[in-house]
Amino acid sequence: MPHYAATGIDLHVHTTASDGTLSPREVVNLALQLGLEALGITDHDSVAGIDEAQAAASSLGLLIIPGLELSIDTEGSEIHLLGYLLDHHYEPLTTTLKALREERLERVEEMVGILNQMGYPIRLTRVMELAGKGSAGRLHVARCLVEIGAVESVKEAFAKLLGREGPAYVPRYKLPVEGAIELINSSGGIPILAHPGLLEDDGLVTELCEQGIAGLEVYHPEHTKEQSTCYRELCERKGLLITGGSDYHGPGAKEGAHLGAKGINRSELARLYQSKGLELSISGQNY
Ligand SMILES: [Zn+2]
Ligand SMILES: [Zn+2]
Structure with missing residues (x-):
């Protein structure tokens, strides 16, 4: 059993449906071991892990x-x-x-091409293997670079080659912000700005709130305590919803981002449900 404290409701979890290393079923099993009560499955540009997670969790007391x-x-x-x-x-x-996933694949092909020209002998097939069933992305290219010994860590791969200023950076197809918000709304979902602290631009955060974002991810492993406090106050002032989660990608994938490391409480989750006219029920209790 892991020895860290876990919060009961973790709303930011990746699986092998994108770049996580655990399958939806494995994530559910880990959450049950840790005694969590709710998980938000939030894969990158994919909803392919949700059915498996729901099937694995059904009747086991995990929402x-x-x-x-x-x-x-x-x-x-x-x-x-x-x-x-x-x-x-x-x-x-x-x-x-x-x-979006197809475009992502073209982008990976382009990055591998640039890196090959630069003399890094990574193979597209290996990148795809590392991505598994998930959508291949920069992270898998980075893992490949670590594997061939070109860099020490994923972090170094981003800093030297794949980051926005790096020589092998390829920009992505521009799904506009309004389009993304509309896509979520039309699917009946609630659009929330993920880890606003990582944007390092609070002007942009305010702008996005005006564009129709319903809430902010206040709690995230890469937010400082001060940032979380500041975003929570902003949500309270503007009547925005509060979410939080560990941004879990699998064991040891990111320091401090173990499953359940961050999350929200039941009343915050209940507000999310209420905003959609739904009632939250956890362990037979309604909120
Ligand atoms: Zn993110
Ligand atoms: Zn994430």
């Missing part, structure tokens, strides 16, 4: 909240938008996500 995490490239930064409680079988949603 699975359907979600996703969309990436949006803007001038100078990448915005991540979480969507919760959406209808993950809604066809326009699954069709758009498929197009």
Whole structure:
């Protein structure tokens, strides 16, 4: 058993449906071992892990909240938008996500091409193997670079080669912010700005709130205590919803981001449900 404290409701979890290293079933089993009561499954541009997680958790007392995490490239930064409680079988949603994943694949091919030209002998097939069933992305290219010994760590791969200023950086298809918010809304979901602290631009955070974001991910492993306090106060002032989660990617994937490391309480989760006219029920109790 892991020896860290886990919070009961973790709303930011990745699985092998994107770049996490545990399958939805394995994540559910770990959550049950840790005694968590609710998980938000939020894979990058994918809802493919939700059904498996729900099937694995059903009747075991763990609530699975359907979600996703969309990436949006803007001038100078990448915005991540979480969507919760959406209808993950809604066809326009699954069709758009498929197009985004295909584009993601073309981007990986392009990055591998650039790196090969630069003399790094990484293979596309290996990148795809590392991605497994999930959508291949920069993280898998980075892991490949670590594997061949070109860099010491994923972090170094981003700093030297794959980051926004790096020589092998390839920009992504621009799903506009409004389009992403609309996609989540039309799927019946709640659009939430993921880890606003990582944007390092509070002006942009305010702007996004005006564009129709319903809430902020206040609690995240990479937020300082001060940032969490500041975003919580902003949510309270503006009547925005509060979410939080560990951004879990598997054992040891990111320091401090173990399952359940961050999260929210039951009343915060109940507000999310109420905003959709739904009632939250945990362990037979209604909120
Ligand atoms: Zn993110
Ligand atoms: Zn994430």
